[in-house]
Amino acid sequence: MENQESIVKQPRPEPLKSTLPQPGRPVPNRAYPGALIVVEGTDGSGKSTQLYLLKRWLEIGGYRLHFTEWNSSPLVKSATRRGKQRRLLTPPTFSLLHAADFADRCERQIMPLLQGDYLVLADRYIYTAFARDGARGCPEKWLRNLYRFAPVPDITFYFRAPLDVAVHRILSGRPKLKYYEAGMDLGLSYDRPESFRLFQARIMDGYDKMVESDNFVVLDGTLPVNKLQKQMREIVASKIDLKRFAPRATEAE
Amino acid sequence: MPDQEKERSQEREKGTIPSPADHPEIVPGRLPVVSEDEASKNFFGEPLVGFDPHEITGTLIVIEGMDGSGRSTQISLLQEWLESEGFAVQTSGLRRSTLVGRDIDELLAKNAVTRLTLALMYCTDFFDQLEHRIVPALKSGTIVLADRYIFTLIARSVVRGINRDYLNGLYAMALRPHLTFWLNVRPDTAFGREFRKAQAISYWEAGRDMSLSHDLYWSFIRYQTMIKREFEAFAKRHDFLELDGEAPVSTVNKLLRQRIAEQLGIRATKYTPSSALAHLWR
Numbered sequence: 001m002e003n004q005e006s007i008v009k010q011p012r013p014e015p016l017k018s019t020l021p022q023p024g025r026p027v028p029n030r031a032y033p034g035a036l037i038v039v040e041g042t043d044g045s046g047k048s049t050q051l052y053l054l055k056r057w058l059e060i061g062g063y064r065l066h067f068t069e070w071n072s073s074p075l076v077k078s079a080t081r082r083g084k085q086r087r088l089l090t091p092p093t094f095s096l097l098h099a100a101d102f103a104d105r106c107e108r109q110i111m112p113l114l115q116g117d118y119l120v121l122a123d124r125y126i127y128t129a130f131a132r133d134g135a136r137g138c139p140e141k142w143l144r145n146l147y148r149f150a151p152v153p154d155i156t157f158y159f160r161a162p163l164d165v166a167v168h169r170i171l172s173g174r175p176k177l178k179y180y181e182a183g184m185d186l187g188l189s190y191d192r193p194e195s196f197r198l199f200q201a202r203i204m205d206g207y208d209k210m211v212e213s214d215n216f217v218v219l220d221g222t223l224p225v226n227k228l229q230k231q232m233r234e235i236v237a238s239k240i241d242l243k244r245f246a247p248r249a250t251e252a253e
Numbered sequence: 254m255p256d257q258e259k260e261r262s263q264e265r266e267k268g269t270i271p272s273p274a275d276h277p278e279i280v281p282g283r284l285p286v287v288s289e290d291e292a293s294k295n296f297f298g299e300p301l302v303g304f305d306p307h308e309i310t311g312t313l314i315v316i317e318g319m320d321g322s323g324r325s326t327q328i329s330l331l332q333e334w335l336e337s338e339g340f341a342v343q344t345s346g347l348r349r350s351t352l353v354g355r356d357i358d359e360l361l362a363k364n365a366v367t368r369l370t371l372a373l374m375y376c377t378d379f380f381d382q383l384e385h386r387i388v389p390a391l392k393s394g395t396i397v398l399a400d401r402y403i404f405t406l407i408a409r410s411v412v413r414g415i416n417r418d419y420l421n422g423l424y425a426m427a428l429r430p431h432l433t434f435w436l437n438v439r440p441d442t443a444f445g446r447e448f449r450k451a452q453a454i455s456y457w458e459a460g461r462d463m464s465l466s467h468d469l470y471w472s473f474i475r476y477q478t479m480i481k482r483e484f485e486a487f488a489k490r491h492d493f494l495e496l497d498g499e500a501p502v503s504t505v506n507k508l509l510r511q512r513i514a515e516q517l518g519i520r521a522t523k524y525t526p527s528s529a530l531a532h533l534w535r
Contacts, residue, residue, distance in 0.1 A: 075360070075366065076353075079352060079377075082351075083352050086351075088381065090303075090380070090385075091302040091303070092302055092384070093352060093377050093380050093381050096373055096377040100374050100376075103367070103373050106369075107369055107370060108367060137302045139302075139426075141422075142299050142422065145422035145425075148416075148422075
């Protein structure tokens, strides 16, 4: 009993050690020297192509960067695969599993690299979860809380393409839509392409609602690829001090 | 329904209907409307997606307590007693979900996971069991005996420095139990019991990831004391029924049976464990 008394007085050592923003506390804009660029948009909006081209541009220029993709952490891959194959996922567990995946990438890659003065490019970010899981019926308040630990991007590009264009791009390229991809779990329609279309419409609606509140830079996904890329590069160059991320160039001078 | 939807999608193509979000009535009624009062009565915050609390006919009984407090012993005995009384019983516990139960085991074994990711994996595990095991059982009038619940999960993360409001928000869609028992024991008693089980103390039980002490005993005691303090706060806020986990198994079991019998509206009946469980009866 005496021992316990002395234990109670021990200070808690843990919280100060973390480099991750504490969930619940707003992330100060410049708590880290790096920069975060995010692309968002429905499937078939052209965002991945554009981010790839942006990445190539920066890579060729020798900039320090890291590229990260939604739902790519090896840690939760087997669980996601099992959940999808056996159709175990419900709106909350679908959402939580993706949040675990994101937390893993955030704690082990995104935050350390932002601290280490890197340019981080993310193909899809938390807004994907807000739009997609919101379309599945998860309460917005719950979702916003779930991702409170995520650093706020420096630029969020939102690629907007009309529903028909986006849906056509996906349907013409894929022989068969997967169950969750088509949003079949929502019970919107028995017809997969039709379910996909209804699901995408809801997601697009979710994105549209965030344009103002989350400072999206809206780009027209129907423009020719090179024109769109030119716009994207101009915006990146104007909003981010790229010189900071190109040490080789400065060393050469 | 599909025909109707097809028709509407054709209309939408023609531009008469902009998007389904503007027309929620075309969506089959999957999301029941739960009033705010009901939500706070049945859930910790938000109603669970697509779930109507009126469908519950079973009883959710949670047993909380630290490692070595005797939870699983009591649950085995309660299950036998309830089944002998003619009740259907379902159990749940941490890391038992089909979705991620095994994955968490692997993460813990490899110790290659950060605290927030682990917290979210446990949360996934919890909701998978809630939706696939607990809620279906409760809808069919079954008694669910939960070996730990959101309280352990929240406490473990809070002592690791994760924001309390954040965690409360994560578990806002959890169902409120009908009864929550807390088997309270002193950490050094728990240490002895846990050590006897495996002739060792596990890395996580001792909170070794928190660098509290290099001494395994002190690491365990400090960690479990921190958890215990969290439980003391929960006990007040969520009407825990606190039981002395240091008392003999049969005494604790009797108190549990009395309170559960009252909840179920049956007369508290005598119970002696079968030969299969007699070894637990100390």
